[in-house]
Amino acid sequence: MFLALKEIKHAKLRYSMITMIIVLIAWLTFILSGLGNGLSTLSAASIKNLDAHYLVYEEGSGSKFSKSLISASLKEKIDAQSEVEDSALFGSAMAAVSKKGIDEKTDIALLGIEPGSFIEPKVIEGKKLDKNIQNGVLANKTLQDKGYAIGDEIKVDSSTIVLKIVGFVENETYNHLPVLFSTVEQWRAYQFAAPGANNGIEDVVNAIAIQAPNLDAENFSEKIGGIETATKSQAINGMPGYMEENGTIVMMLVFLVAISAFVIAVFFYVLTIQKTQQFGVMKAIGAKNSFITKAIVSQVFVISLVGILVGVVLTYLTALVFPEDMPFNLDPTLVVLYGFALLLISVLSSFVCVRQVSKVDPLTALGRVE
Amino acid sequence: MKRLEVRNMTKTYDEGSSTITALNNVSMEVDAGEIVAIIGPSGSGKSTLLSAVGALLQPSSGSVIVNGKKIETLKEKELAKFRLNEIGFILQTSNLIPYLNVLDQLLLVKKMAGKVSSADQQFAKQLLADLGLEKKLKKFPNELSGGERQRVAIARAFMNDSSVILADEPTASLDSKRAFEVVQLISNEVKKRKKAAIMVTHDERMLTYCDRVYRMEDGVLTLQS
Numbered sequence: 245m246f247l248a249l250k251e252i253k254h255a256k257l258r259y260s261m262i263t264m265i266i267v268l269i270a271w272l273t274f275i276l277s278g279l280g281n282g283l284s285t286l287s288a289a290s291i292k293n294l295d296a297h298y299l300v301y302e303e304g305s306g307s308k309f310s311k312s313l314i315s316a317s318l319k320e321k322i323d324a325q326s327e328v329e330d331s332a333l334f335g336s337a338m339a340a341v342s343k344k345g346i347d348e349k350t351d352i353a354l355l356g357i358e359p360g361s362f363i364e365p366k367v368i369e370g371k372k373l374d375k376n377i378q379n380g381v382l383a384n385k386t387l388q389d390k391g392y393a394i395g396d397e398i399k400v401d402s403s404t405i406v407l408k409i410v411g412f413v414e415n416e417t418y419n420h421l422p423v424l425f426s427t428v429e430q431w432r433a434y435q436f437a438a439p440g441a442n443n444g445i446e447d448v449v450n451a452i453a454i455q456a457p458n459l460d461a462e463n464f465s466e467k468i469g470g471i472e473t474a475t476k477s478q479a480i481n482g483m484p485g486y487m488e489e490n491g492t493i494v495m496m497l498v499f500l501v502a503i504s505a506f507v508i509a510v511f512f513y514v515l516t517i518q519k520t521q522q523f524g525v526m527k528a529i530g531a532k533n534s535f536i537t538k539a540i541v542s543q544v545f546v547i548s549l550v551g552i553l554v555g556v557v558l559t560y561l562t563a564l565v566f567p568e569d570m571p572f573n574l575d576p577t578l579v580v581l582y583g584f585a586l587l588l589i590s591v592l593s594s595f596v597c598v599r600q601v602s603k604v605d606p607l608t609a610l611g612r613v614e
Numbered sequence: 615m616k617r618l619e620v621r622n623m624t625k626t627y628d629e630g631s632s633t634i635t636a637l638n639n640v641s642m643e644v645d646a647g648e649i650v651a652i653i654g655p656s657g658s659g660k661s662t663l664l665s666a667v668g669a670l671l672q673p674s675s676g677s678v679i680v681n682g683k684k685i686e687t688l689k690e691k692e693l694a695k696f697r698l699n700e701i702g703f704i705l706q707t708s709n710l711i712p713y714l715n716v717l718d719q720l721l722l723v724k725k726m727a728g729k730v731s732s733a734d735q736q737f738a739k740q741l742l743a744d745l746g747l748e749k750k751l752k753k754f755p756n757e758l759s760g761g762e763r764q765r766v767a768i769a770r771a772f773m774n775d776s777s778v779i780l781a782d783e784p785t786a787s788l789d790s791k792r793a794f795e796v797v798q799l800i801s802n803e804v805k806k807r808k809k810a811a812i813m814v815t816h817d818e819r820m821l822t823y824c825d826r827v828y829r830m831e832d833g834v835l836t837l838q839s
Contacts, residue, residue, distance in 0.1 A: 246722075246725050247711075247714075247722070247725075250713055250714055250718060251713045253713075254712070254713030254714075254754070255713060521709075522711055522712070525705060525709045525710075525711070526711070526722075526726075527694070527697075528668070528670060528697065528703050528705065529697065529698070529702075529703050529705075529723060529726075529770065529771075529774075530694055530695070530696075530697040530698025530699070530701070530723070530726055530727075530774065531694065531698075531726045532691065532694045532695075532726070533694075535725075535726050605670075606670050606697075607665055607670050607671060609670075609703070609705055609709055610661055610664070610665060610670070610705070610782055
């Protein structure tokens with residue numbers, strides 16, 4: 245630490261430039277992770293929020309809500325299984341809504357749930373869903389920004405349905421759209437308005453969410469028949485575009501981290517090579533390899549730590565100026581995780597230099613001027 | 615028992631098909647409080663001898679004995695320790711650490727051995743004061759003159775209170791006035807602190823400060839006076 249800090253203090257410009265590189269890498273990493281997190285939240289927040297362990301789909305639907313149609317009557321059979329603690333009906337549809345006084349239509353996801361079931365989200369303003377108010381809906385808070393308020397009557401496009409906002413919920417998005425939660429019956433009335441759209445299944449729903457911590461999914465599907473059972477994370481991956489979006493971001497992050505490992509390693513390697521003579525001198529006057537190694541590694545550690553911390557601060561500052569509707573969502577756990585990953589990678593990459601040090605011959609110290 | 619003995623040391627290098635003898639059956643002795651000079655033309659083997667005595671180079675045969683201990687019996691790790699504790703190298707002016715101030719150059723030696731105590735701090739300041747550098751403690755090498763840098767290198771060599779001082783062309787790149795000063799300082803410190811010192815030099819004017827002078831020619835060492 246002694247040598248490391250003294251040297252940084254002495255060559256401020258050189259080390260601040262290297263720190264700057266690490267700052268930029270860290271900054272980019274954190275922003276990408278924030279974007280990735282934001283996008284995946286936008287894509288599937290409502291499914292992530294479900295307090296369920298498994299979801300039951302129609303057999304052959306590949307865990308996709310849009311391809312799955314099952315009868316609500318299956319619920320009885322499911323509830324009868326000993327492993328199942330509770331179950332809840334679920335349906336989804338895409339729609340556009342409008343209200344008087346607002347020119348622009350708004351795209352929304354209409355999710356049908358049973359009032360009072362465990363998948364009903366927490367209301368932050370207004371009232372819960374009510375069986376007796378058939379057209380009542382809970383709207384995601386972002387709709388407030390578009391001019392919607394409690395008590396508003398909203399018209400659903402391509403239908404004669406008029407819904408009424410009874411309450412607001414937060415962080416509920418589905419397929420990148422803000423969610424309106426309605427009763428299953430109301431959802432059915434919209435989604436299956438055309439005769440035969442329900443494949444002739446009575447009391448149709450897309451899926452049934454179940455709470456069952458110790459479920460053998462395959463066995464369970466066979467026992468009920470005509471269904472497939474997916475874990476919640478499988479259900480999230482089944483959301484349209486979810487895997488593709490996440491895959492893209494993860495790939496970028498992996499490349500970024502791999503490239504940064506190389507860049508950092510090369511920088512420190514060049515620095516180390518420049519100091520070969522100095523290390524020779526130190527060895528000639530009695531420095532052990534471990535002494536020089538400690539100096540190098542601690543220097544890399546300090547520089548990386550400072551760079552990453554500055555990167556974190558910059559990321560949070562940039563988050564403040566990002567436009568409101570940008571899908572940017574910084575998860576502090578992820579920030580800490582990526583921060584540690586970057587730190588670890590830089591310290592590991594400095595070991596490339598350490599190998600170089602052990603090769604320095606102290607005889608270089610006797611190099612002649614004459 | 616002499617402080618430092620070199621016994622029948624030979625060093626050969628293979629260069630292509632021919633063998634070059636850098637040191638040919640060299641023997642010498644230096645006692646505590648003595649400073650000896652080795653002079654000779656370039657390429658005569660002076661530096662090779664110094665490197666071998668300083669445990670930077672393994673001789674082909676023969677021994678270096680410091681305080682009765684043969685250094686060829688030491689392992690790689692022990693050699694670093696040996697250099698740290700028993701050898702004080704006075705290297706050329708360019709060989710200070712550029713980002714350490716004068717005081718830290720000396721304390722670095724103690725850092726290598728472990729912690730720096732306040733007694734070490736005092737000793738370092740005392741050494742630097744002996745060499746007339748008491749006002750330059752916080753200066754960096756690039757802020758010092760050539761003579762001052764060389765005096766720092768001398769102080770550094772004495773810092774670990776080693777048995778042997780090895781000076782490698784300490785006056786190279788200094789004008790004669792500074793060169794005399796530097797050699798005189800080395801000589802004074804060697805006598806005062808009872809070290810065994812070897813100085814390799816080109817400069818025959820410096821020999822008045824030395825107890826004995828050896829001449830090296832084509833790897834053969836002969837006592838001159």
